[in-house]
Amino acid sequence: MAEKPDLLDMTLEELERIFVSLDEKPFRARQLFKWLHKGTTSFEQMTDLPATLIEKLNSGYRIERLVTLERLASSDKRTVKYLYLLSDNNIIECVSMQYPYGTTLCLSTQVGCRMGCSFCASTTGGLVRNLTAGEMLAQVLAADDDLAEHNKPSINGLVLMGCGEPLDNYDNVLKFIKLVHNPLGLNIGYRNITLSTCGLVPKMYTLADEGLNINLAVSLHAPYDSIRREIMKIAHAYSVAEVISAARYYFDKTGRRVTFEYALISGTNDKPEHAEELCRLLRGFPCHVNVIPLNEVKHLSRKRSSEDRIKTFISILQSKGINVTRRREMGLDINGACGQLKAAYLEKERG
Numbered sequence: 001m002a003e004k005p006d007l008l009d010m011t012l013e014e015l016e017r018i019f020v021s022l023d024e025k026p027f028r029a030r031q032l033f034k035w036l037h038k039g040t041t042s043f044e045q046m047t048d049l050p051a052t053l054i055e056k057l058n059s060g061y062r063i064e065r066l067v068t069l070e071r072l073a074s075s076d077k078r079t080v081k082y083l084y085l086l087s088d089n090n091i092i093e094c095v096s097m098q099y100p101y102g103t104t105l106c107l108s109t110q111v112g113c114r115m116g117c118s119f120c121a122s123t124t125g126g127l128v129r130n131l132t133a134g135e136m137l138a139q140v141l142a143a144d145d146d147l148a149e150h151n152k153p154s155i156n157g158l159v160l161m162g163c164g165e166p167l168d169n170y171d172n173v174l175k176f177i178k179l180v181h182n183p184l185g186l187n188i189g190y191r192n193i194t195l196s197t198c199g200l201v202p203k204m205y206t207l208a209d210e211g212l213n214i215n216l217a218v219s220l221h222a223p224y225d226s227i228r229r230e231i232m233k234i235a236h237a238y239s240v241a242e243v244i245s246a247a248r249y250y251f252d253k254t255g256r257r258v259t260f261e262y263a264l265i266s267g268t269n270d271k272p273e274h275a276e277e278l279c280r281l282l283r284g285f286p287c288h289v290n291v292i293p294l295n296e297v298k299h300l301s302r303k304r305s306s307e308d309r310i311k312t313f314i315s316i317l318q319s320k321g322i323n324v325t326r327r328r329e330m331g332l333d334i335n336g337a338c339g340q341l342k343a344a345y346l347e348k349e350r351g
């Protein structure tokens with residue numbers, strides 16, 4: 001039997017159409033939308049809906065509800081990693097990070113990933129399936145619920161940087177971004193949302209033309225095509241120059257500063273000449289470079305650069321006027337990098 005449609009996955013307009021088909025007043029859709037986006041998971045708790053409507057909703061629809069398999073807080077309690085079970089028994093993970101200005105959730109957009117980056121734990125089993133917008137929203141609501149329970153500030157920022165390549169699940173991701181931006185729901189500003197891509201060039205152009213003004217982070221990780229191809233499969237499809245041109249287009253169209261992510265991998269992309277070439281490529285582009293000391297994954301061979309190499313790399317970028325930061329390594333004690341908690345959980349389950 002086909003699963004009932006998930007109401008969390010629907011826009012207000014879609015809910016209004018459903019209500020018309022159920023012979024109900026469209027304004028009820030607004031009431032339902034507000035309850036859903038507050039994290040209410042049972043129709044019975046929606047006290048302003050009439051009993052007859054609740055009956056209709058119960059018989060034809062469902063609300064996606066994630067089951068928490070693991071909750072791991074870092075020793076400083078500011079980073080919490082969640083492992084969730086979806087209704088089809090797939091497992092996803094996301095991580096909340098508390099900053100002085102609020103809480104940001106890094107969430108997953110796919111189960112697995114087909115991009116095959118050689119340093120990433122999410123990619124080992126390939127792509128299982130895309131997440132729906134409702135399943136992405138369910139991560140935010142479940143994490144928010146947990147934060148409230150632990151008296152932590154609620155989520156006011158999102159990074160689509162967990163498992164999966166967001167631009168490989170374009171329509172659902174766009175729908176999700178519009179859902180969380182809706183003032184009747186979570187009302188998260190576009191400027192507080194960052195989408196991270198490994199560089200799906202045509203979709204970067206499409207996103208720039210949407211007029212959403214969200215932040216864009218691009219995983220560059222190498223200044224030369226030869227090195228990028230060694231560590232990222234996507235580099236066989238698009239060159240470094242094409243990725244940077246698409247990023248420049250994004251900045252020109254949206255005015256939002258683009259961040260280039262650069263994970264330093266020992267002996268691969270961390271030499272001074274790589275830093276020099278990166279400076280040359282980004283000259284005149286008001287962007288930002290986020291240098292990431294690699295979070296080593298147990299079964300993958302890539303190693304983290306030495307502290308000296310990391311410092312030298314950053315100082316070369318600084319000396320050329322490039323806006324550069326070193327990513328704060330939050331939650332290293334709880335398998336902080338994407339895909340690592342799930343991998344550890346599955347390993348434990350297999351005994």
Ligand code: SF4
Pocket residue numbers: 113114115116117120121122123162163164165198338
């Ligand atoms: S780094 Fe991102 S795009 Fe690359 S395999 Fe991992 S999840 Fe996919």
